[in-house]
Amino acid sequence: MNRRPGRSARLKLTLSYAGFLFVAGTLLLVVMWVFVLRWLPTNDPRLIQKTYGAVIIVGPSRSDLLRGFAPAAAVALVFLLVFGLLGGWVLAGRMLSPLTRITDAVRTAGSGSLSHRIRMKDRQDEFRELSDAFDSMLDRLESKVAEEQRFAANASHELRTPLAISRTLLDVARKDPTGDRDELIERLDAVNTRAIDLTEALLLLSRSDRGNFPRESVDLSLVAEEAAETLLPLAEQRRITLDVTGEAARTSGSGELLLRMVTNLVQNAVVHNLPEGGTVTVHTGRDGDTSVLRVENTGSRLPPELVSTLTEPFQRGTERVHTGEHAGVGLGLAIVAGVVRAHGGTLDLAARPAGGLLVTVRLPAML
Template sequence: MTIRGGWTVRVRLTALYGGLFLLAGAVLLGVTYLLLAASLEKQQVKPGIVYAEGVALPDDPPDAAKKDKAAVEKANIERKMEFAKQVQRDLNRQTLQSLVQWGSLALGGLAVAGVWMGWLAAGRTLRPIARITETARRVADRSLHERIALGGPRDELRELADTFDDMLERLDRAFDGQRRFVANASHELRTPLAINRTLLEVAMGQPDASPQLRQLGTTLLEVNARHERLIDGLLTMARSEQAVVDRVPVDLAEVAGNVLDQTRAPGVDVRHELLPAPTSGDPVLLERLAQNLVDNAVRYNATGGWVHVACTREGTSTRLSVINTGPVVRAYEVPGLFEPFRRLADRVGSARGTGLGLSIVRSVARAHGGEVYATPRDGGGLVVQVTLPAN
């Protein structure tokens, strides 16, 4: 688990465990030093103790022969005792120094072992959290059917995983209900629209139909067609709101070429540069993606303008680019174009648009593991690029 701008949680836990090992070792070494020093301090040199031969003692004073023999012996004993005490103090000091030196080396080894053991312990502790993170990443790709299903004892991490699973279950039911509602509502609305279109066409086809009736019928047919496109777009969005599972190889350049062959753009010069761009996914959804991009570029263009469509493969990804001339688009207005039923002020009056074109493009791209980007073109128009994983 990586924390941006700082240490990872595992490194922090390792530093904590290693620091605790080091602190415990230092405290143990200090206590041992104090106890040993106190024990050595209590030891005293007693008269009659035998010292090793060859130990040099200070010479007797020159006037020792003039003193009483008992006094000389007492003085010798006192001098030997003082010398022995000095030897013992030196021995104690060397013992404590040796304890500090070897104890410091042992403490360093303990710190290294503590860091290593802390690294292993932190990894084992964070393993369930890493599993939760991986599941959350898959869920971010609209795979709401994923579950953590963490085993082991019912501890804090198990409780966290179970809570996350419950949340995923509720989200999955909510999104499924939303998709079913949109699909069912769109499907049910198709029938009356089809009936309306049939009645209008029959009424307009009557020999005695007046010019006013024909004009009204033409207007109503255009409104009816717009509603049909809106419902079709809602169905496409409901279908593309989850990751595509059944993928087949698709050449994005071939899909774009088929769309261009069916495009009618009077007054607009449509250019293309289609290089092989293999990917995988749902051919119908990918064709709708390309069609929406091309239709959007043609619809919101200027007389005498142009549209350039390009496909290419770049490393591990394929790219579909659609560039068009047209009205000036400001940078802060671009994000709103990808929201459902959101259009620029000068596009609201369009009778052909539904406000779902670029929303469907984004939904289809994300369902295929890709992304879509748009930037204003200098002089007016848009530059829209769709990036998908290469096959």
């Protein structure tokens, strides 16, 4: 929107200071004049005398006082006006200098450089609070942009892999028309399925981070039972004992996203478990004003530095890479973190001393 240029803030403050000083001086002179008039008669004698006990007040007439007072008052008002303009300009410049630094930082950030910080060292005031808030915003924005760039690079790499495999299979088939066609179709189908799963996971992750979904009352205990029932064949195939315990835990959110969240947690607990004889426990309940979901599984011991990266997209960790149809695409816990964040909850991952992982999800409870 094109707008006509207006007065600068410094000029407005200068005029405000000068105007205030001028008005204050005028009022002071008026008060002085009115106060003096109380002691002067309305006639025009050269001298007056009023006796208050032993005190005698002597003064000129009104006409004589006016001839002497008016020029001096005019000079005083002109001086106050000039002094107010000059002093106001200097004071306004000093007051607005932090705002100039903030404006320069905003322009720098707008040009694409997010590494610049104001780092104002002045005393705590409104400008310092604005500066600190802007620096904090730049910190979060720079971190978010770096995360999105890393995510885009990883997603491109993950999507390129199945496409490259498909092209290689097709090139081999083209050079060897007598090859096993059924095997080629089966391998292409597996690669294509993985690419579709990855694309759907990326879309779901994007949707969960936006948080603009319809909300309804959801009981996490029922969601946990549904997810466990779906993954029970996988658990039995791997000889994993899957238990769901606890009580009702209602929250407000998207039933579809919360089901995907619990399903990802349970599937992750089943897949990344002991070769056989492992356990997965899903527990729901209330803790004050929060609804709690805990998913605990046995497995190999996990170093703390690995656990802290498991919610990052495409971070699989060497100890947790498995093959097979349920190996996943490296977005399971990232989707869980996005769903929890979109529902205003918290996600905590802790390595069990005996091996395995304990995942705790806390969401705002709904009565």
